[in-house]
Amino acid sequence: MTVSELRDLRERKEKEHGRQGPGTSQVQIIIGMGTSGIAAGAKEVMKTFSEVLEEHEVQNAQVRKTGSLGLDHAEPTVEVAAPGMPRVIYGQVDEEVARQIVERHILEGELVDKHVYDRPAPDALTE
Amino acid sequence: MGYRSYCLVCSGDKCKNEASREVYKELRHVAEARGVDREVQVVRAGCFGLCRSGPIVKLLPDETLYVGVQPDDAQQLVDDHIAGGKPVERLMLRDEDCMPHLETVRQTGFYQKQVRLVLRNCGLIDPDSIDEYIARQGYAALEKVLTEMSADDVIGELKASGLRGRGGAGFPAHLKWNFTLQEVRRQARENPDSMSEVSIVCNGDEGDPGAYMDRSVLEGDPHSVIEAMAIAGYTMRARRGYIYVRAEYPLAIARLEHAIAQAHEYGLLGRNILETGFDFEVEIRLGAGAFVCGEETALLASIQGERGTPWPRPPYPAVVGLWDGPTVINNVETWANVPLIMLRGGEWFSRIGTESSSGxxxxxxxxxxxxxxxxxxxxxxxxxxxxxxxxxxxxxxxxxxxxxxxxxxxxxxxxxxxxxxxxxxxxxxxxxxxxxxxxxxxxEDDCMVDVTRFYLEFSVDESCGKCAPCRIGGQKLHSILSRITEGRAHDQDLENLDAIGNAMQHASLCGLGQTAPNPVISTLQSFRDEYEAHIRDRRCPARHCKALVRYEIDPEACIGCTVCARKCPVNCIHGERKAVHWIDQEECIKCGECYAVCKFGAVRVS
Structure with a gap:
């Protein structure tokens, strides 16, 4: 890869993965899959999301993984971005809460009570 | 579908502040009465921190944060903000409550007291996707360094940043890098035909009990470390980097391996990187879990396939390191800062934090x-x-x-x-x-003597045994501390702790032995009274040390409810229902279960 190819790639990927901008037509379900998340059950949660999304025939949702947000007291954590909704981080997500996130948050536009957590901090790249 | 806005009320399970529950109820009640409950959803959210200013209410999507909200404020919040769209100024967080030291990264309502430089991508990107890393300025620093900066420029920025090593001792990173660069230049000048190989090393041998910062970075953002090492490779004319990670971190290793392979595929590692003529490889070396291998010379010995024991410094690794060549060794967190410093400039970085400790x-x-x-x-x-x-x-x-x-x-x-x-x-x-x-x-329930004994036990276990002060001194400290927690010590022991600790600090070969007495010396300074209580009164003030604790049932307070007898794991509490109970001291294992379950305060600890 040359320098200019890297720059082009970055520009393209910035648009594709732009994380802060609203107006995404896709539902993004991003699961914290660091060691602490996995220890708390993130793998089962990921499986549940796929199953429940399929059950409700939700087509426009993507289930992805990320590293640890650092909220170890609230693992597993899941960030949900859905069109027309604020981005929200859910904590202490077990299989039941994962189901509620799909059925209430994604399908009904309602937050799941008692599981919303605040983003721990702004980061130096998106300030 | 959906609501126009969402109203989050802080409400941790463990929260002792009753007011937030009232605020939640009142907000729901008022929203319903006002007929806006289809426009706003009031939900209970996890702890926001900032408990001193609680209860906290946050409105989404506009992110307005209200602090110190009382049930009486619900009406105004609903009327003015939710129904009227006008924020309630008097409940908003004041600027002076926000974070100092942060002029350069402060944003409005910066109440969280945290800012993510090192963890900038953790919990945001997929660590297995180099594309997502690139989308967030990934490899932009390497690109900048390779195309616009000289080795001296890189070190200049590092110096301006004031970055100090995050592995423990806080040695200025630019000095380390510069020692190596000067040695490389000296060799190039004096014997260009037989130059020793230069190495870049990442210390990921995170071994302190309760520490897992490096693991999270490697698991959540492995490319940031790889990019930083390549920058150092270019600066010091090294062709090879090693990441030393403990084998107990299998996920970090898997993600690193994947990241290295991806970087190769994209031409960001390997030969002729970005077609600038720069070659650089990164390899992973697994540590077998010896704590001393976090010490830099022991770590280098371990990479070389030797037993992980330290060697005396000087010479420092910057000059004579891996395979006797000049070596830059920094820990994971230090590396993760480097791309950001190159991108934003050292001056930007230096404005975060304090004057002597930036970032x-x-x-x-x-x-x-x-x-x-x-x-x-x-x-x-x-x-x-x-x-x-x-x-x-x-x-x-x-x-x-x-x-x-x-x-x-x-x-x-x-x-x-x-x-x-x-x-x-x-x-x-x-x-x-x-x-x-x-x-x-x-x-209050933690006994400082016992905590100290735990750390010494760790250091004794992890001592490599090469030098006597650490090997023997550590054992001695540990046995004295054990005696104290068992109530078998005397006054002289306090002086012995001091004397042995002192000798270890001065005479041990490496950091492990030199610092192993620190927990003792520090707790002796701050909690001498606890040591004395154990020794002179045979008493553990935290009621933690089993040998010094005795559980008894106060006959005046006991009503004979039998709860303690049923909960006792060794069935050593006896007594009829509605009659005073008693504990068989011979059988008691001092677990404290009876104390925890008695609702009448009848179980006494002495």
Whole structure:
């Protein structure tokens, strides 16, 4: 890869993965899959999301993984971005809460009570 | 579908503030009465930290944060903000409550007291996707360095940044890098035909009990470390880098391997990187879990396939390191800062944190604190802000006693130090150290002598045995501490602890032995009374040391409810229903279960 190819790639990927901008037509379900998340059950949660999304025939949702947000007291954590909704981080997500996130948050536009957590901090790249 | 806005009310399970539950109920009630309950959804959210200013209410999507909200305020919040669209100024967080030391990264309503430099991508990107890393300025620093900067420029930026090593001792990174660069240049000048190989090493041998900052970075953002090492490779004319990770971190290793392979595929590692003629490879070396291998010379020996024992310095690895060549060795967190410094400039970085300790520090906040986890805070923040404003305070509303920092090489900070700004120098001055960033909160139930005994047990286990002060001194300290916790010690032992610790600090070969007595010396300073109580009164003030504790049932207070007898795991509590119970002291294992379950305060600890 040359320098200019890297720059082009970055520009393209910035648009594709732009994380802060609203107006995404896709539902993004991003699961914290660091060691602490996995220890708390993130793998089962990921499986549940796929199953429940399929059950409700939700087509426009993507289930992805990320590293640890650092909220170890609230693992597993899941960030949900859905069109027309604020981005929200859910904590202490077990299989039941994962189901509620799909059925209430994604399908009904309602937050799941008692599981919303605040983003721990702004980061130096998106300030 | 959906609501126009969402109203989050802080409400942790462990929260002792009843008011937030009332605020939640009142907000729901008022919203319904006003007929806006289809426009706003009021929900209970996890702890926001900032408990001193609680209860907290946050409105989404506009992100307005209200503090110190009382049930009476619900009407105004609904009328003015939710129905009227006009924020309630008097309940908003004031600027002076926001974070100092952060002019360059402050944004409106910056109330969280954290800012993420090192953890900038953790929890945001897929660590297995190089594309997502690239989308967030990934490899932009390497690109900049390769196309626009000389080796001296790189070191100049590093110097301007004031970055100090995050592995423990806080040695200025630019000095290390410059020593190596000067040695490389000397060799190139004096014997260009037989130059020794230059190496770049990442120390990922994170071994302090309770520390997992590096693991999170490697698992969440492996490319940031690889990119930083390539930058150093270019600067020091090295062709090879090694990441030393402990084998106990299988996920970090898998993600690193994947990241290295991807970087190769994209031509960001390997030959002729970005077609600039620069070649650089990164290899992973697995550590078998010996704590001493976190010490830089022992780590290098281990990479060389030798037994992981330290060698005396000088010469320092910067000059004579891996395979006798000049070597730059930094820890994971230090590396993760480097791309950002090259991108934003050293001057930008230096404005975060304090004058002598710039930037941020990642701490693993654990122990008796409500919100355990990784926090990244600007240097200069106080312990109080970390424990209370981020950590949500001590669990179960108990009394804060101390924080242990620096692991087995560190010491304790007490309530008296809650308002001391935390940086490298202030912690050393207090007899603790930054260490790699473990921060264990202790409450009134923790016995400081026993905690210290635990750290010594760790150091004794991990001593490599090469030098006598560490090998024998550590054993001696540990056996004295054990005697104290068992109530078999005498006054002379306190002096012995001091004398042995002193000798170890001065005569041990490497950092492990030199710092192993630190927990003893630090707790002797701050909690001498606890040591004395164990020795002179045969009493453990925290009621923790089993040999010194006795559980008894007060016949005046016992109503014979039988709960304690049923909960006792060894069935040593006897007595008829509605009659006074008694504990068989011979059988009692001092687990404290009866004390915890008695609702009448009839179980006494002495």
């Amino acid at each position: 941020t520090k990642v701490f693993a906040l654990t122990g008796k604190v409500n919100n355990t986890g990784l926090v990244e805070v600007p240097m200069g923040i106080t312990l109080r802000e970390i424990v209370y404003d981020i950590g949500g305070g001590v669990r179960d509303g108990k009394e804060f006693k101390a924080v242990q920092t620096g692991g087995p090489s560190g010491g304790v900070l007490t309530a008296e130090h809650l308002d001391t700004p935390i940086d490298f120098d202030s912690l050393s001055a207090l007899g603790s150290m930054m260490g790699s960033g473990g921060m264990i909160v202790m409450d």
